[in-house]
Structures are given as C-alpha cells and as structure tokens.
Amino acid sequence: MAVTMDELARALEARSWGDLTIRVTGAAEPSQVEPAGPEGGRIALAMSPKYAEALKPGSIAILAEGMEPERYGLKAAIFAPRPRLVMAGLTRAFDPGPDIAPGIHPSAVIDPSARIGEGAAIAPLAVIGADVEIGPRARIGAHVSIGRGSRIGADAVLHPGVRIAHGVTAGDRLIVQPNASIGGDGFSFVTPEESGIEEIRRTLGKRQQIKAQHWTRIHSLGGVELGNDVEIGANSAIDRGTIRATQVGSGTKIDNLVQLGHNVVIGRDCLICGQAGVAGSARLGDRVVLAGKVGVNDNIEIGDDVIAGAAAKIFTRVPAGRVILGNPAVKMETQMEIQRAMRRLPRFAQQLSKLQETVTRLLEKG
C-alpha cells in the first residue's frame, strides 16, 4: 500500500514540490510523523499553519496552497487547494478496508437458491436467505443476515452484524456499518375506536373520556429501497413500508443510531447525522441535511436543500432551501433572535415590573 509522492499527487490531482520519488507509507498528524528515510515515510497532514508548527525537518507533508515547504525544511510536499477534498482521496488511497477476506467462508449458511456475484466475499457465519441476489465484488461481513428475496448491488460492503430483512433492494456501492438493521417492521398500531393520540391531534390537546383499548398491529408488507452510493451508520434502523417501500435516494449518507420510520421517503444526496429520527411517512427532498439529534414529525414534507441545525425538532412542513433551528424548529435567524431574547428574559421581567411601578406612580400622581 505504499505509493510515491508523484503517484499520490497525481491521484489527488494536486500540485507537488520536492523529491517526488519518496515513498509514502501512510498518513498521520504532523506531531506523529518522523523524517522520511530511504524506505520513505508517512505523510504529515499539515493543511493549516497552526498544525504545521509540529512538522519535523526532513519529513513529507500535505500543505494548504500558499504555505512554504522550505520554511518547514520538508523533503517533499503536496498542496491541497481544498484540504477536506484532498483528505478524501488520501484516506481512500491508504484504507485497507474492512476485515472481510476474499472468497466464501465455509461456515456461512447460504441458501442454494441465492445468487452470489462474481468476486463477492462472504465472511464467516453470514446467513444468506432464499432467492437473495448479491452483486459482483460485494463484501458481506461476519454474522450478517440477509432475508428472502433481498437484492444488494455491486461493490457493497456490509459490516459485521448487519441485518437486511426480506424484500430489501439496494443499488451499487452500498455501505452499511456494524449492527445496523434494515427492514424491521414499521411501528404502526391502531385501536378499535379513536385513540387518545388521534383525539388530541383533532382537538389540539383537549380530552374527553379516556378509554382503555388495546393496540392492534398494522403489518408491514412493503420493503425498503435504497439507491446507489447509499451509506448507513452503525446501529441505525430503517423500517419497511406498510404497502409501498420505505425509500432512500442515491448518494444519501446516514450516520449512526438514526431511525427512519415506515414509508419514509428520503431524496438524493442527503446527509442524516447521528441520532436523527424521521417518523413514519415523512418525506425529505434532495440534498437535505439533518444535523445530529434532529427529529422530523410523521407525515410532513421537508423541501429540497433544507438544512436543519443540531437538535432541531421539525413539527410542520418546511419549504425548500430553508435553514432551520430550534424546538420547534423555525428559521435559523428567528431562532437566534429568540435565543438572544430568552437569555435577556430574566432582565425583561425586572424591567417590566419596574416600569409597571413607575407607571403606577405616574397614574397616582396624575
């Protein structure tokens, strides 16, 4: 996995400087990088002058445009016009990938009717159900289970312990982190007569008589459909749809411990951060960003390009392009104003009561 500085610079489509024959064996923070020897060395990630202070002379580094390799006594350097973008290429180059050996491990339990694509790897103790289809070069980790009739595209990586239920379809290059669950049953129940929840939605909080009723299950006949280039985080859960499939569009990335309820539709190229939750039948457009711990109410629509700040709780539809924050979520600038005012609230209270006294005195005087 070692490449020369020249090869690395070309792979990153980046400008380079110095001795480009030096071999790069990995990447690290500047303080952890020793000078490059005859065998080469690790490349220091020093894309800001602050981090670059720790560079040792004789080492190799990635610098931001405008930084001077001579100043740090470097042997060679690569310049990153957009540091995080260079990080993407660099980390891809050095990632040995997950611990899934090539070939099909004999301990895996694979139904004879399953179709496994060419070059696919199946780790120990995976369970592949009837009529499952796994694309070429896919890598299925230890203890993964895939239910009856599900389809996983080419070049997928399913990390250990991932659960794919029956009736799930995924495009190419799917990545699922450990212990995520795709295709559990939706959380959908009904009472014989109107339930308390239905009542307060209708009356906005008023209740008449409270009835003891049991919950009857609405079963989930729909599956889950994932587009291409979808990634799903560790211990996240995506429920199957009731009648049609729960959907996640191509290019969408989902973090850890995220919940997508039944019938949810997520557009393309969205970013759903850690511990966010989208309740049943909500619909998100394309390129929507939900920061950590955001909640989306059931049955509402979030337009394209909406960005919801950390911990925003979204109770009503949001038009395209809006940036929102708070609980309940409102426009970010409104929320900022509300927060400023809230911090001044105790002072308001004092001012108001003082003013009341003053006016009372004025009235008495008058």
Place this chain on the structure above:
Amino acid sequence: MAVTMDELARALEARSWGDLTIRVTGAAEPSQVEPAGPEGGRIALAMSPKYAEALKPGSIAILAEGMEPERYGLKAAIFAPRPRLVMAGLTRAFDPGPDIAPGIHPSAVIDPSARIGEGAAIAPLAVIGADVEIGPRARIGAHVSIGRGSRIGADAVLHPGVRIAHGVTAGDRLIVQPNASIGGDGFSFVTPEESGIEEIRRTLGKRQQIKAQHWTRIHSLGGVELGNDVEIGANSAIDRGTIRATQVGSGTKIDNLVQLGHNVVIGRDCLICGQAGVAGSARLGDRVVLAGKVGVNDNIEIGDDVIAGAAAKIFTRVPAGRVILGNPAVKMETQMEIQRAMRRLPRFAQQLSKLQETVTRLLEKG
C-alpha cells in the same frame, strides 16, 4: 396467499359490493393497481377520495364508507368504516412473515437442557443457552442469542440478531425486531464519597470542591419481565434491574432505538415511540404514550393515560391523563402559549424598550 373478496370482507368484518368471487392477491396503493383479470388482482387502498382519483376502472378497492364504487368503475369493493383498523386486518392477511423456516436448523447451537416448544422454529446460527424455555410455535431468527434460564412464551417472533440475556422472562406473542438487546446490565455506578451529580441534586447546581473519584459498578442481579403481546423495536435496549426485574406490561409496544433503564416499570398498553428514553427506576402507568425522542428522568412517576408529545423532556412526576409537551415538559396548552409568546419575544423586547423611553419622557415632562 390469495383469498376471494368475499372471504376478505368477512375476515375484516366489513361491508362489500360487486363481484365477490374475484381473487385478491395482495394490496397496493391505487396508482399501482391494475384492473383485476381472470386470476384476480391486487386490491387498491383508496380510503380517501384524494387517493381514489388514481383508481383504474375494472380494479378492486377498499373505500371509505360513503364513497361510490360505481363512480370509479370498480369491479368490487370493500367498505372500511375505520380505515386504519381495516389496514390491520388486511396487512395481517397478506403478511408472509419473517424469513424463518420451520424446524430447527442444524447450525444452531442449543444447550441440551433447553426446552423448545412444539412447532417452534430456530433459524441458522442461533445460540440457545442452558435451561432456556421457548414456547410452542415461537420463531427464533438467525444469529439470535438467548441466555441461561430465560423464558420466551408461545408464538414469539425474535428477528435476527436479537439479544436476550440470562434471566429474562416474556409472555406469549412477544415480537422483537432485529438487533434489539434485552437484559444488558444497568448503568449504575457509585463513588466512594458524594459525587458531583449527587452534590448538584442536593444543592440545585452549586458546587464546592471538586474531587477526583473513580466509579464503582453496582451489578444488576434483577432480570427483565415482559408481559403478553409486547413488541420491541429494532436496536432498542432494555436493561435488567438491580435487585428486582425491569418490567414491561402486557400489550405495550416499543419502537426502534428506545432505551429503558434498569428498574424501569412500564404499564400495560403503552406506546413508546422511536428514540424515546426512560431513565433508571422511572415508572409509567397504563396506556401512556411517549412520542418520538421523549425523555423521562430517573426515579419519577408518570400516571396512567399520560400522552407526551414529540421530544418532550419530562423532569418531574406527571398526574394521570395529562397531555404534555416541551422541554421541560408542561401541559400541552401551556407549552403552546409559551411557544407563541417565544416567537413574539423579539417584538416584546422592542416594545418594552420603546415603552421605557416613552415613560422616561413622560417622567421628564412630569
């Protein structure tokens, strides 16, 4: 799995219309349903006039009471007086169930002392511990583990990857979604002397000197007791109790990514939605509803029939029947008033400062 319209109508106890000999092969949204042919066809779920617009003539459908099958050119129809209740019966009729084949798979590792009920199915690579008891017709999915001495009632369905620790007992018809964990150790620690948390609970936020102390573990000797007809969602976690069992009452349904701490007691027929959390030793009455992302503080009591709206954070006891919202949670109507006032806060601030100026001028004039 095909039934006639007549059979389906009877199963749903619903009024029907038209050619009741047509065979129903499944259910779908109106736009996806083709006209029924000689083999029958899928039934369209068209319980509101809005959805019904997409009905194709010659198809079969479920309509709301009062809708006219002739208007849409249907061949046959079933009338749903309470649409969601009909959905329950309909989806149950067509659910093929999870991918767990009958019989005991030879790759499962089952302790000889375990008692497996008649007709129970055990999927590949499940691990069943000593003295475990599994009820008749239960279905245990792939990669499930059940610890020493736990008991699962009749007709249970444990989806793949579910963890049942030792000392867990469950009634009949338990459903556990993929990768849920029941019976992990409680999160309970103590420091040799008063900890910072204990200090601020005592002083309401004031601290004197801060001591460096280590946490000592309080072990969890209690188990978990689940009633009948309990359902637990994907990747949820229910901790075992310290001395007595953590309890979930019959008929209670728990969604994905929910946390129930040690010693928690949940009543009957509750609904605990996605990503809600109930901290250690809290007690919920019967028919309590916690919407998504609700948090319940440790050691407090929530009365029967309480409904907590999405993301409510409950810090103190709540009397029976109350509908609450917000952080900290208060009565729903109070929270609505607070929210209205908050949105107007920036304007208040302006009005107040203007009023101050006016009064100052009045005073000067006076």
Place this chain on the structure above:
Amino acid sequence: MAVTMDELARALEARSWGDLTIRVTGAAEPSQVEPAGPEGGRIALAMSPKYAEALKPGSIAILAEGMEPERYGLKAAIFAPRPRLVMAGLTRAFDPGPDIAPGIHPSAVIDPSARIGEGAAIAPLAVIGADVEIGPRARIGAHVSIGRGSRIGADAVLHPGVRIAHGVTAGDRLIVQPNASIGGDGFSFVTPEESGIEEIRRTLGKRQQIKAQHWTRIHSLGGVELGNDVEIGANSAIDRGTIRATQVGSGTKIDNLVQLGHNVVIGRDCLICGQAGVAGSARLGDRVVLAGKVGVNDNIEIGDDVIAGAAAKIFTRVPAGRVILGNPAVKMETQMEIQRAMRRLPRFAQQLSKLQETVTRLLEKG
C-alpha cells in the same frame, strides 16, 4: 454463591449485628424477603425507614446507620454508611455474571494467528480475526466479532453481538454490553466545492445559490483506543478516527445507545448516559458527566468536571467545573431563571400590552 453474614460484612467493610453465622443466598427488596431459615435466606435491602416497613420479623437486612434492627425483629443486620456503595459490593458478591461458559467453544471461528490469553472463554459462534490479541481471563460472548489486529486486555467481558472492528485497542477489564459497535467508519464527507453546511457556518445562516453536489467519503484510517476499566452500553456506537484514534480514557462509563463520532477524545472517569451523542472531533476532559440525551457539537471542548443536565445541547466550549442545562446549554442557574421566566411569558405579554394601553392613555391625557 452463599456467604455468611460475617463474610458479607467483612467484604463490604461494614458494621454488623446479630447472628453472623446465618447464610446469605441472595439479595432482594424487603417485601420479597422471607424470614431466614436453617439454610439461611436472602438479605433485604432496607436502607431507608420507608422501605424497612415491609421487613418481616426473623429476616436479615442491610440497614442505614442509625436504624435499629430490634425494631424490625431482625435476626441479623449489616449497616451501610453509604447505601449505594454497599450496593456495589453486595451486588458484585451475588452476580453470577454473563452466560459465557469457560473454554473455547468449537463453533467459534478463530484465525490461527490470533493470540488468546490464558483462561479466556470464547462462546459459540464468535469470530476472531487475524492477529487479534485477547487478554487472560477475558470472556467473549456468542456472536461477537473482533477484526484484524485488535487488542482486548485482561478480564474483559464482551456480551453477545458486540462488534469490534479492526484496529481497536482496549485496556484491562473492558465491559461491552450486547450489540454495541466499536470502530465503525466515521461519518465524514466532502463536496467538490463549498457545501451548504460550510456556507451557513461561515455566514451564520445566509445562503446564496444552492448547488447540486455529491458527497465524497473521507475514509477512517485511525482506530479506537479505550483505556482500562471502560464500560460501553448496549447498542452504542463508537466510530474510528480519521487519521488518529478516537479515544476513551480509563475509568469512563458509557451507557446504552450513545454515539461517539470520529476523532472524539473522552477523558478519564467520565459518565456518558443513555442516548447522549458527541459529534466528531469534540474533546471532553476528565470526570465529565453527560446526562441522558445530551448532545455535544462537533469540534468543541468540554473542560474537566463539567456536568451537563438531561437533554442539554452543547453548542460551544464549556469551561472546567461548570454545571449546565438547556438547549442551547447555559449555566444551570441561568437556565432555571430562563425557565421560570418562560413559564411567566404569557403573563408578561398580557402585562406588557396592558401597560402600553395605560401609557397611551397617559400620553393622551398629557
């Protein structure tokens, strides 16, 4: 697992009273404890006069200092100067531990290059990768997977379904609850040009033109490093670092469904409660307490001994020793004031508008 009252009192370093030869077979709440017979009996946990009311004469109990065993007709008693601390010793004494039998189960799939310490137990169907190192007396549960080159110290307990990816190192006495995932890939993506998120962080909410861009993955080359005496809860997820390791300091305890993002650094002896989340590259000092559902923004620093109350959302750095609460989190006493003022807000609004009328009248009169 039975001990005498005398042995138990010595193990707890606690004062005792009565017949110390009685055998203790377990512990329970007072109402569930029967009088001790010739075989001994369970010890009642009656550390407050309220609980002690349920004690039956002839039983054995743990009392708080100052309580009188004669009053309850006890046969023997142990006095707990700090009840929760006594609980720690007592529950440890009676905990039979997880259901992991000694020895290496033949169904486990262990790479020949793995080094398993003396006395370690490996349960059925565990998967241990190449070059993995497992310390002496460690107990690895059913369906656990450990990836290439990871190291687990002595006396570790990994409960069923735990995922340890490649490149994870842990000290001694690690405890991981069921289905937790350690070492999933970080959630780190970049767009070719500035993304909407970067734009609004720069402009504080303002957006110009919205561009359709795809997310490119930044791979995670760093691992995860856990100190000694770390505990991690059920279904929690700790991501690996980008270049250096994500770190959790010795003595830190993490509850269920907690998310730690890539590059996060957690100090020593912290307590991270259920459903808390710490976003990428945030740093926590020593002895920090995050209560349930707390969120910590990415890239910020939380000083030593900070205590964040339940559901606090922390957006900016917090100095050492501070007690914080709210969303956004502020000093606890400030938050209490804000909450009091918020509850009075609707009344403020009325008072303000009344005052405006009064002043208007005054002006007209003037």
